[in-house]
Amino acid sequence: MEFFIQQLVAGLTSGAIYACVALGLVMIFVSTDHINFAQGEMAMFATYLAWAMIDAGVPFWLAFILTIVIAFAGGLFIQRVILKPLEAAPVLSLVVCFIALLSFFNALAGMIWSFTIKQFPSPFPPRDVFGNGLVSIQQIGVVAVTLIMLGILTVFFRYTTLGLAMRAAAQNPASARLMGVRVSWMLALGWGLAAAIGAVAGMLVAPIVFLDPNMMTGILVYGFASALVGGIGNPMGAVAGGFIVGVLENLVGSYVIGNELKLTFALAVVVGVLLLKPAGIFGRVIVRRV
């Protein structure tokens, strides 16, 4: 039983990480209708910036906030400078650009900070909550931050004009433009927010998996899976998807199929879910008029 609970908690912790990454993906998808393959590497790069600041003596929380701000500006910049000229290009050309960004950030981080792992300080003490090795404050912290971000995003998209404008810009740019929404800037804003969420995800992940330029490659795959399971247009779904994938993977790995195939199994489940619910568990099927 204790083992079960431990695996469950470990699953929830990794689930929270996947959820964070998935949130960034959802953010860009909701605001630009694209899937950003460079999401993980952008997060990694932002985390390195935070690390460099902390290493230079900046207090943790100041570095944390500064990194979010820089990441936001960076995301904005990428959209305005690199992607805006390609607004009319085919979707796959954009995908290639995302892949290019991925290689670029990965190689650049490797050049500046080397590929050796670095320790990233955790904002949470590594202590136990109950003193029996079941649940650590770190784990609760990661889950809490994820849920807080989800809350902020939900409120933002549902109850603010800006959020509504962003959704409109993504789903129907022509009509939105007619309604006076500055579509192009909304897209940029989406990128900025996604980059900021990514930075938070990166800083949450780094204390657990250690900081290196390839830190997010494995996690991004799980992030995709989570976003798919939950429905890629839905922040709530992405977070739920993250927890589902994280827990499932750990329980299946330890009880059913062994570790070699746990990722494969988790992915099979994702595809299975999609077959039953093609827009994800929490996604809505959008009916398009012909």
Next chain:
Amino acid sequence: MKLTRRTALLGGAGISIISRAGRAEKKYSTGVTDTEIKVGQTMPYSGNASAYGVAGRNQAAYFRMLNETQGGINGRKINFISLDDGYSPPKTVELARQLVERDQVFCLFYPLGTQTNTAIHKYMNQKKVPQLFVASGASKWGDPKEFPWTMGWQPDYHTEGSIYGKHILTTKPDAKIGILRQNDDMGVDYMSGFREGLTEKVKKNVVAEVSYEATDPTVDSQILQLRNSGADVFFEITTPKFAAQAIKKVAEIGWKPVHYLVSVAASVGAVMRPAGVENGQGIITAQYLKDVTDPKWDDEPDVKEWRAFMAKWNPAANVLEGSNVSSYAAVHGFVHVLKQCGDELTRENLMRQAANIKDLTVPLMLPGVKVNTSPTDFYPLQSLQMARFEGDHWVLFGEMLSLDNKA
């Protein structure tokens, strides 16, 4: 010191001039001229294994130093071409062919990786181009009958694994062993050696063996599984990043097994410090190189020279990283073999010299570790000593274990 070395060099040059005039038997293979030796290498500078790229950079810096301060080896500069294969076997094949056929290198030195080197193993031997001091601990690199053009360098994983097995057998015969291993060829090699070391009697002591993929985000779940199996000995066959994760997680959940860590992941700078030195106390590993973070070696001339080299020629590198030590030692082995070749720089002679190293002492190796090869023994290094992590560095214990030789 400086003076004597220079005079020695001059003397050496003088002798070589005489011998050239006298014997006139300068013999060169492809890739060698009077002024240059072309050496190739494949190295994962990108991709999943990019952390190992440190080795290639350090060796490039060493050859640069050699060329600029000593004019190369016997008056021939080393033209070192180290290419990024991203740890992908087909890419390694392409690059090896580029190096051998287009760039016309004399040999490959320290190409890194097991799958990648397997991909070019046959090719190099068909082409009769030396694949010298392969940077991988698989035992297949020591097979002079089938593959006379390939030789490994470091103590092989199989040998090292058996050392841990034997150690457990003698110190804790009733151990319940839990194993974490990367699902790749390194894991398989270590395991086969480990089982051999444990012998038939106690194989049943292995209560759990769990694996992870190099692409997994964490090994948390695996560590929990191992603890839950009731294991009181933890044998960890991991690469640096996962080793650090595992050490930290083991400490976090308050599991206190006797902890064995394979040498590839026993770097102080790349594993033990990031994982937190307080979490690593008492971990056991086996070494053939000096732990340069140990103040005990501070006054040794080779460590001093290495520090000076790193500071001047590779200042961006992290001196605590194990690869900077092992690659430096390997490059000395290579330079030794090249020097032994004299003016007969043919590929045949290179392999002949590489297969005739007698009790060579290489900088940064533990006292008592000697490089030995023969035409039937293609395993240059087979000595290891066990060490335990105490304070902030490894402390050696027990005797030097020499395992000669299965060839």
Next chain:
Amino acid sequence: MAAITDSWATRGRPGWIVILFWGLLAALPLAGLFTNDPSFDYYMFMGQAMLINAIAILGLNLLIGFNGQISLGHSAFFAVGAYTAAILMNFAGFPYWTTLPIAAVICFGAGFLFGFPALKLEGHYLALATFTLAIAVPQLLKYKLIAPWTGGVGGLILDKPDPPEVLKLSPDQYLYYLCLVVAMLAFWIVRNMLRGRSGRAMMAIRDHAMAAATMGINTARYKTVTFGISAGITGVAGALSGITVAYVAPDSFTLQLAVSFLVGLVVGGIASLPGCIVGGAFIVLIQNSSQSISDWMKVTFSLRYDVPAWAIYGVLLILLMYFMPRGIMGGIETLWLRVTNRKEASS
């Protein structure tokens, strides 16, 4: 998607440019007669790699460019093809050339079956579902139950086929011809298919699935069969790759391979048959040229550190997409139209 032109694929007879082009490719190895360059065989090997990539991209293009189904998982079929060849040659003693049609059939089956779940998924969801395939396959290859056949983590080593005595070719020249013949066959089949009824049906589904269905096209059957053919072609490329590299291992078929196929496809030109060859050559050349640029930058600007080749690769890709958003063939076509229009205007 509808904006994509199919003119290259659907033009009547093979134009003289096409015949000239394939003739040139076939004549390349003969240059070996006039040169003593020791690196000639290496260039032949590069040629093989380009042709193999071109075939793989052709398979992918059939699916994405002409049928509108996105796949990020074609490295999986490539791997299945390569392992099929390796296993048949190593354990059953099959001659290398017989493994090609078998790989095609097996991969067709795999692709056809995967085509059914793919029916339910669209756009991004399909892209990501196939993405999972690319990730799962290297792990499945290592799984202990099938490891005796796949060689597990160590992979399988193959014997490179020797050319028949009478041909007097070096092994690399011979393998180049093998790849070239297979490539010509694959392109010929695809071209004929696209020109016929089935090709029009495939493209109708891509441009407007619902309209195609109302016109009586069995969209489900066309989509699954297209998936199968696409996988089959890519599988043959995989088998060729196994034979020419003479080694298969799980690390050879990672996600990066799937991504490089996609990059090659887009850079060459979506829904363009010549684009497949351009893309195939591109993904072989780009890495080497990034490395050369990196070396050049280091020397020219006397930098102390290497500029990482992959960062240069990223910049090059973005620039390319910036100037030719529809790929190299798309860009050439645009340029061509502009030139011919100008002529008409002036005359």
